[in-house]
Amino acid sequence: MDNLIFAAEVFVNGLMAGVLYSLVAIGFVLIYKASGIFNYAQGVMALFSALTLVGLMNGQVPFGHLINAIFGTQVHHFGWHLPAIVAIVLTMGVMVALAWIVQRVIFRHLINQEPIILFMATIGLAYFMEGLGDMMWGADIKKLDIGLPQGINTGIDSFTADLFGYGFFIDNLDIVATFIAAGLVVVLVAFSHYTKQGRAMRAVADDHQAALSVGVSLNFIWILVWSVAGFVALVAGIMWGTKSGVQFSLSLIALKALPVLMLGGFTSIPGAIVGGLIIGIGEKLFEFSVGPIIGGATENWFAYVLALIFLVFRPQGLFGERIIERV
Amino acid sequence: MFYREAGDIKTSYVDDGQTFPIRLDRQLYFSALIVAWGVIPFLVDDYWANAVLLPFLIYAIAAIGLNILVGYCGQVSLGTGGFMAVGAYAVYKLMTAMPEVNILIHVFLAGGITALVGVLFGLPSLRIKGFYLAVATLAAQFFLVWLFNRVPWFYNYSASGQITAPERTIFGVVVTGANSETWATYLVCLFFVTLAALIARNLTRGAIGRQWMAIRDMDIAAEIIGVNPLSAKLGAFAVSSFFIGVSGALFFAVYLGAVEVGEVFGINKSFLVLFMIIIGGLGSILGSFAGAAFLVLLPVLLKNVLVGGLNWPTDLAAHLEFMIVGALIVIFLVAEPHGIAQLWRLAKEKLRLWPFPH
Numbered sequence: 064m065d066n067l068i069f070a071a072e073v074f075v076n077g078l079m080a081g082v083l084y085s086l087v088a089i090g091f092v093l094i095y096k097a098s099g100i101f102n103y104a105q106g107v108m109a110l111f112s113a114l115t116l117v118g119l120m121n122g123q124v125p126f127g128h129l130i131n132a133i134f135g136t137q138v139h140h141f142g143w144h145l146p147a148i149v150a151i152v153l154t155m156g157v158m159v160a161l162a163w164i165v166q167r168v169i170f171r172h173l174i175n176q177e178p179i180i181l182f183m184a185t186i187g188l189a190y191f192m193e194g195l196g197d198m199m200w201g202a203d204i205k206k207l208d209i210g211l212p213q214g215i216n217t218g219i220d221s222f223t224a225d226l227f228g229y230g231f232f233i234d235n236l237d238i239v240a241t242f243i244a245a246g247l248v249v250v251l252v253a254f255s256h257y258t259k260q261g262r263a264m265r266a267v268a269d270d271h272q273a274a275l276s277v278g279v280s281l282n283f284i285w286i287l288v289w290s291v292a293g294f295v296a297l298v299a300g301i302m303w304g305t306k307s308g309v310q311f312s313l314s315l316i317a318l319k320a321l322p323v324l325m326l327g328g329f330t331s332i333p334g335a336i337v338g339g340l341i342i343g344i345g346e347k348l349f350e351f352s353v354g355p356i357i358g359g360a361t362e363n364w365f366a367y368v369l370a371l372i373f374l375v376f377r378p379q380g381l382f383g384e385r386i387i388e389r390v
Numbered sequence: 391m392f393y394r395e396a397g398d399i400k401t402s403y404v405d406d407g408q409t410f411p412i413r414l415d416r417q418l419y420f421s422a423l424i425v426a427w428g429v430i431p432f433l434v435d436d437y438w439a440n441a442v443l444l445p446f447l448i449y450a451i452a453a454i455g456l457n458i459l460v461g462y463c464g465q466v467s468l469g470t471g472g473f474m475a476v477g478a479y480a481v482y483k484l485m486t487a488m489p490e491v492n493i494l495i496h497v498f499l500a501g502g503i504t505a506l507v508g509v510l511f512g513l514p515s516l517r518i519k520g521f522y523l524a525v526a527t528l529a530a531q532f533f534l535v536w537l538f539n540r541v542p543w544f545y546n547y548s549a550s551g552q553i554t555a556p557e558r559t560i561f562g563v564v565v566t567g568a569n570s571e572t573w574a575t576y577l578v579c580l581f582f583v584t585l586a587a588l589i590a591r592n593l594t595r596g597a598i599g600r601q602w603m604a605i606r607d608m609d610i611a612a613e614i615i616g617v618n619p620l621s622a623k624l625g626a627f628a629v630s631s632f633f634i635g636v637s638g639a640l641f642f643a644v645y646l647g648a649v650e651v652g653e654v655f656g657i658n659k660s661f662l663v664l665f666m667i668i669i670g671g672l673g674s675i676l677g678s679f680a681g682a683a684f685l686v687l688l689p690v691l692l693k694n695v696l697v698g699g700l701n702w703p704t705d706l707a708a709h710l711e712f713m714i715v716g717a718l719i720v721i722f723l724v725a726e727p728h729g730i731a732q733l734w735r736l737a738k739e740k741l742r743l744w745p746f747p748h
Contacts, residue, residue: 364536
């Protein structure tokens, strides 16, 4: 009985972790659907946006270390502290500028290349942005606090304590993240169904040439998509950054999102959510039940092996479009 | 004028089928071999061997291996680090279990074991392709590193969880461990590089290589004209993993001597080798060497210029290195998808007509 209650707690926590994985995975799906680019840099974009947000909030001088190293000066801070909401808007501006640059400098020249070449280009982009982020804002671990509630949720704790005689530990932040993720999905769905740009985005995802022929500007749509992905990355960056500090390991959440995508299918937003939940729950339960027997830390690979086994039987994932190949 | 096939007349089938049909290529190849085998061992010192030559040679083997899989057979793999770890741990277990057997044989066996593991993780390639496969190979990367970290049998229950190479000799000369002779470690690596390049070059220009390239260009079409995708893809995985395993074994036993698996064979190693073949040239043996040389030399150069010359802090130099490597990948993919090897090919085309291009 005790074990069952523990398992239930692990289950709920896995659900929450899964929501965060889905958040990253949605960013991948958006770009992939609209441009056929599998964006490995999504995780680094989350890191970069979180770094920028913290840097702006604390009034840090961008490239401060570099300037100091070259000119021998001692500039670190502008000496102001921005309110969170202003900093978020400014960071969004940076992400839009980044989307424009990425489209302009890289992917405009890679149109009609094989998907795998595009994938490798995004790995290069990820490396570049990782270096750039550290160069601009420094590589130390930073605290991100924009006023989201954190710590154990006492309501659930006492409620479950009354019910089972054992209080569940559930972080407030995870609950907030769940609601934000749900809100984000609603906003994205509404955007892509009820606005002109959203419709154009779906048209491009459906068929580039047909969209082009009815007057949709591919260039604009791609910049838009990268901006939206930047926005999703910002939300994910805020969530993960608040949870575990803004640091290099944030970029590794992309690696967590990959098996989610394989499971759910690269082309489906519901797939990303369901896949995220399955992986979140699966890896937590596996670690809880089998982990202690075989040495622990199974979270590193469980998701991948699960996705791998799954793919052998269903190569397009749960909700992916059927893969049809012709010679 | 310097580089031409005119006048280079072949009078027998043996001549016609040789590895380098053009005379200048052959001369370059043999002079490179003579310098590498006959001159450098006498000049090499500790700094050059450890900072440049050994990593270059060992990465060159890994890059050749990965190039066979990615560049020739078109199956993108991000599991290189994991497979190198298999080679390292296999050679460690063999060295400690059978001390009396020659280390060279152990390295070959380690390659063979890695080939088996590679085939196992290559099985999904029969069902999935493209970046689905790339992501699937990440499973190998994470699972293998976890396995070597968590199962004590692999590191002989040592307290630190590290593996340390015991001292082994070849013909009485110490090549592994702390007292190894620099020139001898260099020669061991060179031996395997020469062998790997020779095997790879001859595999890729023969029937097997053509099957791989057919699979790469379009696997369904290749299947229709009679290439067996099972044997071609798994064959590529096996050969590629063999080389990568050998390089991992050398990386541990000869170069580093002691290894902590998560640090040395992590995902960054996979990306590093992948970057080598992108920059060097996909589908080119020469490119594997060029890419390995480039990415081994770049950090050394940056460190000497920025930290040594301009007195920058090391972390800034490291960040700049990330930016430069990332930017180079993108630049090469945009401007010259076939890498440094293609630049060399273009130079040769120019040389054929020089100095009278019209």
